[in-house]
Amino acid sequence: MSVQATDWRGVAAENQDDLDEKVSILLRKRSRRLLADLIGPRRRSIYLLITMIVISNAARLSIPLLVAYGIDQGIPPMTRGEGPRTLIIAVTSILAAAGVQAYTRQYFLKLSGRIGQDILLELRRRVFAHFQKLSLSFHEKYTSGRVISRLTSDVEAIAELLQQGFDGLVTAVLTMFGTAALLVVMDVHLGLVALLPLPILLLFTRWFRNQSTIAYRRTRETVALVIVHFVESMTGIRAVQAFRREPRNQEIFGKLNDDYRDANARGMQLIAIFMPGIKLLGNLTIAGVLIYGGYLVLQGELMVGVLTGFLLYLRQFYEPMQEISQFYNTLQSAGAALEKLSGVLEEEPAVAEPSAPAALPRPKGQVRFDQVRFAYVEDRPILPGLDLTVPAGQTIALVGSTGAGKTTLAKLISRFYDPTEGRVLLDGVDLRDLEEGTLRRAVVMVTQENFLFSGTVADNIRFGKPEATIDEVRQAAEAIGAHDFIVDLPDGYDTEVGKRGGHMSAGQRQLVAFARAFLADPAVLILDEATSSLDVPSERLVQRALRTILADRTALIIAHRLSTVEIADRVLVMEHGQIVEDGPPGELIGSDGRFAGLHRAWLESLA
């Protein structure tokens, strides 16, 4: 059956980014709070900024006025032979005004740049730190793609507003009000006539704003799809090429790209109507003023200089309107970005830091589950009620089929999640009473996802203990059996691992991850399928190393391959979130239970 061009994306739960109208009002309040919070401490600088820009604009606006004054009042005395006094005053004033404008404007540009960049830096810091603070449960739902776009495109949207919007908008608004005031002051009668088209201007602007909001939202939606499709194609390029996906991808991308183009076209067309519209209104007003003002001058009710001043200012009155509309989109995208960012910042970590943390100076590694119930989704408990005590130093192998709750158990010990009911205790202390730092020094979990950060091999091994010397790094690698392959790399321990460790095989990455966990030297070590990518000799090396490594610490090993079980002191068989068998491996194999069956199947698979 053929797949239609439109249904390839399939169905998913509502995107959390799409907000309906009601919610967005509430969110605006939330964004305003964040904004106030960011701006608050910089209030004094902002007052200074406003003062500067008012002075700067006053100076700028005064220049045409001074020119008119120079022509009207300065030149006639000269033609009458009365000397250039007034003219020189006018010229000096113009130069002074230009100087003041230059100084204040430069000051303003630098200060507003500084304030903007400071706010941006603080926002970046806050959001980044907050993402780091939020629990895994949040990250699993929110997905890395959204985290990345919050910290890149959304922050950049705000940066753009701060960089250009602020300057342009403030100047534009001040110019408009300043000009309007000046017009009325210069001649109330003609001034009011000149401002007559204002209601039309406002209505027209409102129409544009509404239309442009719709167009803008559409652009954001379409570009988001372009981005997702692009990124996924590039990160998954191996599968794309291997399965000849290129033509279909091109077709989908072309469609998304066209949608994006159409959305953009709508936005540009709106501007194409709005800008000349404003211009038309401006020109007609000027022509009207010219006629009416000319008539007034002829009647002797108006000075020629005032009329020329009017012509100059009216131009200035309409220009900023175009500027304001230009920045409207910037403003909107910054607003939307702020909404999303403030939403993230209000998210509470599900796994909260304790207010009165307990001390655990020397963790021994006794782990206890006390009546632990856990459910990811209400009324579908993964662990219905678990009691378990692991004495310090014991090595436990956790066995059971997929979905039995083994990984959940491991995540609870690492406090990636908190139990829905009951307590998880380390050396008798509830994990919820331990500070993150304390807990992470005591408990480390290695999974089959071995994320390597860009940097050298040594940096990656050192990740859990940054102060480790290169000798300690080497010892850790030797203990785990990773040393040999590392020294074979082009630059040994200083080899760059490449994008996500791309220069290494999955097995090599896993060995590095092991060395990393070993160097961190925790009291409790959890291995969740940590050896699945290793070949047998490597796995055996790791297992041998584990015998010594695990000797003096508590360990919890989850593995499908039962070979690992051998080094365990105790085997727990889990079934539907409950422990159904519990005992030393030798004893369980001898019995006729679940584990004996699994073990037999495994022996057969070795053939």
Added chain:
Amino acid sequence: MRSYLRPYAGKLVLIWTSALLSIGASIAFPLVGEAVIDGPVSRDDPAGLLPLALLAVGVGVAEAVLIFTRRWMLVGPVLGLETKIRDDLYEHLQRLPMRFHGEWQSGQLLSRATTDLSMLRRFLGFGLLFLFMSVIQIAVVTGVLLSKYWPLGLLVLGSAIPIVLLSLKFEKQYIKVSRQVQDEQGDLATLVEESALGIRTIKAFGRAKHVFGTYDDSATQLHASTMQRVRLSAKFWTFLEVIPNVTLALVLLIGAWAVGTGAITLGALLAFTTLMLSLVWPISALGFLIAMAQEAMTSADRVMEVMDTPPSIVDGSGTVAEPRGHLRLEGVGFAYDDKRLLHDVWLDVRPGETVALVGATGSGKTTLTALVPRLLDVTEGRVTVDGHDVRDLRLSALREIVATAFEEPTLFSMSVRENLTLGNKEATDEELESAIQTAQAGFVHDLPWGLDTRIGEQGMSLSGGQRQRLALARAVLSKPKILVLDDTLSALDVETEALVEEALKHVLRDATGIVVAHRASTVLLADKVALLQDGTITHVGTHQELLETVPQYRELLAAEEVLA
């Protein structure tokens, strides 16, 4: 670039014409004002007022219409250009080989496809035209001024000298700072990407503070560079505004003297200053426009950097009429950055046969499998399918014959169905179902919308084992003549693995198979085993033979220490 613009040649002419005419209108408009003041108003001639006023209205309307024409016409070409380049970039990137993608962060590519291209769009749609219009307007106005009263015109012209000199100097500095800021933004984005993707590892080791520290350093550095840019442009922009104002003062001074001596009329001086004021904006806009042009150049460079990378794996022209799946590796070698990963690999896999590839971690198994569908190209020897060198075949034909299930499966933010039919768009529901059964991926039916459920980054998240099974179903569904399984079953539990292997036996009966294996159980899927050591195949034989005769093989496979 030129070829992208060609289809719009007609429109472009219209756009430029209306742009030029609108400049004319905008210059004419104040001149009409002058005529009104100098003529009817000064001469007390009410009858002359109306015709001139109507002319003002006409010119004003014409200006607006011309602006509209220009803007409206520009939409098509500018967006067409952007869209076409983006399409082409995407197409090019899809053609570039794995090696390229291994070195480029997808974020870096994305910023070229989005940020850089919209920068180009903004420049072409707004900046470029305004830059030229500003320059033309400045030139024309200066010309008009010169013709009106040349000493003053000369003065205005002279004021352009410091502007030009400073612009050139500014441009140089700005390029440097601007590129630095862009690069630092890229670095920061990479840190963000890693912090998001590696969140589990960061949490597991409690290293949030450390990661934050790195990010903070980078963000602070970006802050410093951006401030440098802010200071630079603040200085430049201000300067650009001062010069016309100072010139204006001088014009007034000299103009007054000229009026006094009767060289020009009061109305002429008025028009002169009006025109000069109309120059303030274009001149001060120059700073912003030059900066924009600069950034657009940088963006274009960044896009071309990718576009100019030739795809090192090029399409052949041959096809295999009736592929049987006879795979031969003849003296194959592969080197990466002068490091020889594979050499002298000889292997013959007859149609329908399955070979298990066994070797220690890092021995080059994955590299070897990537040579068959030409995800990588051999650097020595050749790979043949049914007697054809794979480099002579059309890539689409070759990859129809070969399908791979990877150890780290890639799922896209699409429906399950679309993900599975990646390699076989025409698959029937029955074929789909049978592939799902083979891979033991029946869990897809339990997803909220069954096969239409969106999975991947933007949809439901699946476990490692579930992802592997989908990748396997995908490979099986494309009904390849040669099926490559690159340690596809590592994340499955023992029971599921056994079921999958049982089902795979049927699939492999009809296809030539290459199975990368770590476990004896997987090896048993194969008819024979090839042992890969130090970059070459040292032994080929059945599992039993190799167990008995090759100690290294025993070491590798029989080594799972059995519990006593």
